[in-house]
Amino acid sequence: MDRAAIIGVGMTKIEKRKIRQTFADMAWEAVNKALTDAGMTMDDIDNVVTTSSDFWDGRTISCMAVGDASGAAHKNISCVEGDGTYGAFYGMTRALSGSYRTTLVTGHTKGSESVSSLITNAAFDPIYERSLGMDMITACAMQARSYMHRTKTTSEQLALVSVKNHGNALKNPLAQLPLNLTVSDVLASEMVADPLHKLDCSPVSDGCAAVIIAHESVAAKFRQKPVWVRGVSFCADSFFFGDRDLSRAGSLAQAAKKAYAMAGIHDPKKEIDVAEVSDAFTYQELLWLEEMGLADDAAAGKQLERGDFNLDGPLPVNASGGLLSGHPVIAAGLYSMAAVVRQIRGDAGGFQVKKAKTGLVQGVNGLGGQSHCVWILDKDK
Amino acid sequence: MAEKENIIIESGDAVQPFAYSVGMHGSKFFAEIRDHQRFLGIKCSRCGKVYIPPRGVCGDCFAEMNDWVEVGPKGVIGTFTILRYAFIDPETGVQKPVPYGYGFIKFDGADTLFQHYINIEDEAKIRVGARVEPVWAKHRKGSIRDIEYFKVID
Numbered sequence: 001m002d003r004a005a006i007i008g009v010g011m012t013k014i015e016k017r018k019i020r021q022t023f024a025d026m027a028w029e030a031v032n033k034a035l036t037d038a039g040m041t042m043d044d045i046d047n048v049v050t051t052s053s054d055f056w057d058g059r060t061i062s063c064m065a066v067g068d069a070s071g072a073a074h075k076n077i078s079c080v081e082g083d084g085t086y087g088a089f090y091g092m093t094r095a096l097s098g099s100y101r102t103t104l105v106t107g108h109t110k111g112s113e114s115v116s117s118l119i120t121n122a123a124f125d126p127i128y129e130r131s132l133g134m135d136m137i138t139a140c141a142m143q144a145r146s147y148m149h150r151t152k153t154t155s156e157q158l159a160l161v162s163v164k165n166h167g168n169a170l171k172n173p174l175a176q177l178p179l180n181l182t183v184s185d186v187l188a189s190e191m192v193a194d195p196l197h198k199l200d201c202s203p204v205s206d207g208c209a210a211v212i213i214a215h216e217s218v219a220a221k222f223r224q225k226p227v228w229v230r231g232v233s234f235c236a237d238s239f240f241f242g243d244r245d246l247s248r249a250g251s252l253a254q255a256a257k258k259a260y261a262m263a264g265i266h267d268p269k270k271e272i273d274v275a276e277v278s279d280a281f282t283y284q285e286l287l288w289l290e291e292m293g294l295a296d297d298a299a300a301g302k303q304l305e306r307g308d309f310n311l312d313g314p315l316p317v318n319a320s321g322g323l324l325s326g327h328p329v330i331a332a333g334l335y336s337m338a339a340v341v342r343q344i345r346g347d348a349g350g351f352q353v354k355k356a357k358t359g360l361v362q363g364v365n366g367l368g369g370q371s372h373c374v375w376i377l378d379k380d381k
Numbered sequence: 382m383a384e385k386e387n388i389i390i391e392s393g394d395a396v397q398p399f400a401y402s403v404g405m406h407g408s409k410f411f412a413e414i415r416d417h418q419r420f421l422g423i424k425c426s427r428c429g430k431v432y433i434p435p436r437g438v439c440g441d442c443f444a445e446m447n448d449w450v451e452v453g454p455k456g457v458i459g460t461f462t463i464l465r466y467a468f469i470d471p472e473t474g475v476q477k478p479v480p481y482g483y484g485f486i487k488f489d490g491a492d493t494l495f496q497h498y499i500n501i502e503d504e505a506k507i508r509v510g511a512r513v514e515p516v517w518a519k520h521r522k523g524s525i526r527d528i529e530y531f532k533v534i535d
Contacts, residue, residue, distance in 0.1 A: 019387050058392060121471045126401045128434050128525055129496060131472050133464075138483055141462035149460070149509045193483075194463040238440050242485055242494035243432070246460055 008038025014326030039223025051087030084334030085363025157301030169321025171350030231263030333363025
C-alpha cells in the first residue's frame with residue numbers, strides 16, 4: 001500500500017471565547033500556521049477537507065462557510081461532520097487516491113456561542129431520549145458510574161487524571177486551562193452529575209486546528225521531516241447507549257487492534273512511546289487506555305497513581321494537557337494529532353517527552369465514545 | 382480612551398419545529414404503554430437479543446426483526462447519575478429543577494437498557510443493581526413521559 005505522512009500542523013490557541021474571531025477567522029489563522037509549519041503555499045495544496053458540526057456552528061452546510069478562508073477556492077473541498085481524526089482519515093484516503101497528493105484538513109468548533117447541553121441533547125434520539133433531558137454530561141456520568149462499578153476505580157483516581165492533565169497544560173501555551181491542582185481541589189469542585197465533579201469535565205472551548213497530509217511521493221519535498229502514518233482504523237458501536245456495555249468500549253478495542261496490526265505493533269505497552277487520547281471526562285482517559293491495551297484491564301487508575309502516564313513516566317498520556325485543558329469538540333482530535341506530530345518531530349516545547357519515536361492518537365465521535373479512530377504515527381517510515 | 386465594544390448578532394427567537402415520525406415500532410410501543418401500561422421489546426430471530434426500545438433492525442446481525450416480546454415492567458438499575466447542575470429543559474426552554482435521578486433500566490427479559498428518570502427521594506437506595514418499577518402518568522398521551530419515573534422497590 002502507498003504511504004502517507006503528516007507534514008504540517010497549525011492551531012489557534014484554545015480559548016473560552018474567541019470573541020474577536022469568526023469561524024472563518026479561526027480557519028485562516030490555523031491554515032496559515034500549518035502552511036508556514038510545512039513550508040508550503042496554498043498552491044501546494046491539492047484539496048481541502050473541513051470538519052465541523054452544523055449544530056455548533058448554528059448553520060447548515062457549515063463546511064462551505066469556511067472554504068474561502070481555508071484556501072478552497074478553485075479546489076475540491078469536502079467535509080466531515082465528526083471529530084477531526086475522521087476528517088484526517090478522509091483527507092488521508094484522498095492523498096492516497098491517486099487524484100491528489102496533498103490534503104489540507106481543518107477542524108473547528110466554537111462552544112462559546114451556544115448552549116452546549118442543548119447541542120449535545122440534540123444528538124440523542126428525539127423519540128425516546130431527548131425530551132427527558134439527556135445530554136453529553138448526563139450520559140457520560142452514567143458511563144463513568146458503570147466503568148467505576150466494574151473496575152472499582154475510585155473518584156480519587158479520576159481526579160488524578162484532572163490533576164495530571166491540567167498540570168501538563170502549564171507547559172502548553174495553546175491550552176485554555178493550565179491549572180495547578182490537587183486531588184482535593186477536584187473532589188471539592190461542584191458535583192455536576194454524580195460521580196462527575198466540575199473538574200472531571202472538559203471546559204467549553206473555541207479553537208481551530210489544521211493538518212497537512214501528503215502522499216509519500218511528495219512528503220519529503222517540503223520543510224518538515226514527515227511524520228509517517230503507520231496504522232489507522234476506526235470502528236463504531238450501536239447508536240443507543242442502552243444497547244452497549246457502558247463500562248467498556250468494544251469498538252475502541254477493535255479499532256486499536258486493527259491499527260496495531262496495520263502498523264505491525266505486537267506489544268503496544270512497550271512499542272508506543274507517547275499518546276494523546278480523548279479525555280473529555282477524566283474517567284475516559286483510563287477507560288480508553290485499558291481498551292487500547294495501553295493499561296491493564298481495570299488497572300489504569302492504579303498505574304496512573306504509580307506515575308506511569310506522567311510526562312516523565314514510561315507512557316506519557318496527554319502531555320499537551322489533553323481535552324480537559326481545552327476542548328474545541330470537533331477540532332479536538334486534530335489538536336491531539338498535532339501534539340503527537342510535534343512530539344515525534346521533537347518540537348513540542350515545554351511538554352516534549354524524552355522518547356517519542358512512535359505515538360498514538362485517539363479521536364472519538366458520537367456520544368460517550370460510540371466510535372473511535374486510532375492512529376499510529378512514527379518518525380520512521 | 383473609548384471603551385471597547387463587542388458587537389454580537391443574536392439568533393433571535395425563531396425556532397425550527399420538527400415533526401418526527403415515531404415509526405411503526407414506536408407507535409406500537411407507545412400505544413401499548415398508554416393503553417395497557419406494558420413494555421414491548423423486540424427480539425432478533427437470529428441472535429436472540431431482545432431490544433428495547435423496539436426498532437426494525439438488529440444492528441449486530443443486520444437482520445429485520447418482527448418478533449415482539451413483553452419485557453418488564455420491573456427491572457434493575459444498570460447505571461445512574463444524579464443531575465445537580467442547572468440544565469435547560471429542551472422541551473420547555475426553562476431551567477429544570479435539580480437534583481434529579483437519571484438512569485438506565487435493565488428490564489426483566491430485555492438485553493438492552495432503557496433510560497428514564499429515577500426517583501431519588503431515598504438517595505441511599507439508588508445503586509447499580511437495585512430493583513425498580515415504573516410509576517405511570519395519570520394522563521397518558523403515547524410518549525416517553527407516560528412513565529413519570531422509576532422507583533426503587535428493594
